[in-house]
Amino acid sequence: xxxxxxxxxxxxxxxxxxxxxxxxxxxxxxxxxxxxxxxxxxxxxxxxxxxxxxxxxxxxxxxxxxxxxxxxxxxxxxxxxxxxxxxxxxxxxxxxxxxxxxxxxxxxxxxxxxxxxxxxxxxxxxxxxxxxxxxxxxxxxxxxxxxxxxxxxxxxxxxxxxxxxxxxxxxx
Amino acid sequence: xxxxxxxxxxxxxxxxxxxxxxxxxxxxxxxxxxxxxxxxxxxxxxxxxxxxxxxxxxxxxxxxxxxxxxxxxxxxxxxxxxxxxxxxxxxxxxxxxxxxxxxxxxxxxxxxxxxxxxxxxxxxxxxxxxxxxxxxxxxxxxxxxxxxxxxxxxxxxxxxxxxxxxx
Amino acid sequence: xxxxxxxxxxxxxxxxxxxxxxxxxxxxxxxxxxxxxxxxxxxxxxxxxxxxxxxxxxxxxxxxxxxxxxxxxxxxxxxxxxxxxxxxxxxxxxxxxxxxxxxxxxxxxxxxxxxxxxxxxxxxxxxxxxxxxxxxxxxxxxxxxxxxxxxxxxxxxxxxxxxxxxxxxxxxxxxxxxxxxxxxxxxxxxxxxxxxxxxxxxxxxxxxx
Numbered sequence: 441x442x443x444x445x446x447x448x449x450x451x452x453x454x455x456x457x458x459x460x461x462x463x464x465x466x467x468x469x470x471x472x473x474x475x476x477x478x479x480x481x482x483x484x485x486x487x488x489x490x491x492x493x494x495x496x497x498x499x500x501x502x503x504x505x506x507x508x509x510x511x512x513x514x515x516x517x518x519x520x521x522x523x524x525x526x527x528x529x530x531x532x533x534x535x536x537x538x539x540x541x542x543x544x545x546x547x548x549x550x551x552x553x554x555x556x557x558x559x560x561x562x563x564x565x566x567x568x569x570x571x572x573x574x575x576x577x578x579x580x581x582x583x584x585x586x587x588x589x590x591x592x593x594x595x596x597x598x599x600x601x602x603x604x605x606x607x608x609x610x611x612x
Numbered sequence: 613x614x615x616x617x618x619x620x621x622x623x624x625x626x627x628x629x630x631x632x633x634x635x636x637x638x639x640x641x642x643x644x645x646x647x648x649x650x651x652x653x654x655x656x657x658x659x660x661x662x663x664x665x666x667x668x669x670x671x672x673x674x675x676x677x678x679x680x681x682x683x684x685x686x687x688x689x690x691x692x693x694x695x696x697x698x699x700x701x702x703x704x705x706x707x708x709x710x711x712x713x714x715x716x717x718x719x720x721x722x723x724x725x726x727x728x729x730x731x732x733x734x735x736x737x738x739x740x741x742x743x744x745x746x747x748x749x750x751x752x753x754x755x756x757x758x759x760x761x762x763x764x765x766x767x768x769x770x771x772x773x774x775x776x777x778x779x
Numbered sequence: 780x781x782x783x784x785x786x787x788x789x790x791x792x793x794x795x796x797x798x799x800x801x802x803x804x805x806x807x808x809x810x811x812x813x814x815x816x817x818x819x820x821x822x823x824x825x826x827x828x829x830x831x832x833x834x835x836x837x838x839x840x841x842x843x844x845x846x847x848x849x850x851x852x853x854x855x856x857x858x859x860x861x862x863x864x865x866x867x868x869x870x871x872x873x874x875x876x877x878x879x880x881x882x883x884x885x886x887x888x889x890x891x892x893x894x895x896x897x898x899x900x901x902x903x904x905x906x907x908x909x910x911x912x913x914x915x916x917x918x919x920x921x922x923x924x925x926x927x928x929x930x931x932x933x934x935x936x937x938x939x940x941x942x943x944x945x946x947x948x949x950x951x952x953x954x955x956x957x958x959x960x961x962x963x964x965x966x967x968x969x970x971x972x973x974x975x976x977x978x979x980x981x982x983x984x985x986x987x988x
Binding site (some may be wrong): 444461509510521559 | 638707708713735741
């Protein structure tokens with residue numbers, strides 16, 4: 441019963457993008473997938489990143505079908521505990537407040553039940569990024585309230601663009 | 613060790629912890645047959661679930677519907693909230709489930725308490741709940757696994773529990 | 780002359796896409812070139828079982844972009860201290876007040892709160908730990924970008940410990956060393972005093988282009 445990660449794919453954005461698509465990364469037979477997201481750079485300081493899923497037809501799910509809640513952990517001030525919504529068009533925040541100095545950042549997104557045609561798909565995410573004010577971290581959970589197979593992920597930049605790479609693993 | 617629930621059962625027990633490594637329990641698609649149940653997790657010793665009053669926990673309850681909760685207890689007979697918190701059944705809402713990643717520490721030690729860290733995401737009638745934090749069982753003896761049940765009723769078909777050794 | 784059983788040449792080999800018949804030498808050569816499919820990308824770098832030391836250094840990091848560290852059964856000589864992390868940059872330990880962290884904590888008696896710093900001499904990761912029998916610290920940490928000289932070094936962490944009360948207490952949070960540098964080592968230490976015992980394991984998460 442040793443745990444291990446099984447590498448599936450690496451996806452890299454073509455420079456700064458407003459949407460970062462990871463198509464057909466699921467449906468590989470795992471109950472859980474890990475996505476390690478490497479933030480390379482941002483167009484401007486600030487902003488945040490949201491997440492949507494692709495369905496079994498590789499069509500983006502952009503309807504108000506997501507619940508999410510997150511805690512924004514700040515080194516420079518009181519935490520923001522107001523990130524939450526039900527029946528929303530995306531899950532957020534995947535990370536918050538990036539910088540435009542090419543300084544990086546990291547996020548782990550765990551995805552549950554993506555391959556299951558009769559279950560909602562859940563995520564947990566934890567991140568660490570930096571803006572000029574200081575460190576920003578997030579602890580976020582979310583769910584897509586559709587009982588269907590999910591095949592991929594789109595990360596959507598809010599108010600700026602990002603360059604990213606992601607390594608996807610099955611947990612076995 | 614993987615257990616996939618193929619017909620509704622009262623509980624699931626995973627054992628086999630026999631080294632000083634860190635272990636990880638991954639749970640997906642765990643659904644109560646009876647609507648609105650909390651998850652109850654216990655340690656096992658020699659394969660038997662322990663129900664003494666030595667379970668403590670502290671979780672930050674991230675939630676999509678209202679102000680985040682603080683969940684804490686001393687001297688309980690189980691760890692409440694890992695995997696499920698007021699979790700709905702599929703009659704109430706098709707597609708719901710409880711899911712979790714739980715790391716297990718010191719379980720194999722004959723002289724230390726057993727500790728866990730918990731990340732959960734679970735669906736209930738008002739939204740989505742995520743108890744996140746840690747817990748301990750304050751008995752200084754070796755634990756060899758975990759036992760899970762819902763606060764009432766059976767575990768529905770489709771739940772997958774996998775116990776890993778982190779190597 | 781066949782290559783991997785093909786005449787004259789085999790298809791290009793890559794991780795997840797191997798075609799042909801392979802001798803043990805073929806497998807060895809392709810593995811070294813990161814072109815043979817071997818699953819198990821959580822790769823153990825080093826485990827240290829410590830006994831009464833002030834610091835624990837991990838100075839082999841490999842070339843991973845993501846590292847994972849587990850802390851098991853950490854005991855402290857000093858009462859009510861946190862387990863800390865700091866970094867070596869190009870073999871020089873960074874001891875300046877340059878680290879930043881933020882974490883949510885809570886204890887089993889119901890006290891919850893936030894902790895943060897923009898200028899600390901180390902990163903507080905695992906929660907407060909007592910020094911009596913059975914008071915231990917346990918948890919895990921992810922590290923990002925350590926080996927990238929153009930990037931800051933980031934962490935996320937999650938722990939469960941017993942403090943000096945004694946009460947169980949948890950935390951989860953994030954941290955950063957906001958300096959664009961190559962981190963060549965990770966140092967683990969207590970807020971003060973020695974680590975009397977414990978096991979710490981460092982892993983790399985391997986990826987392929």
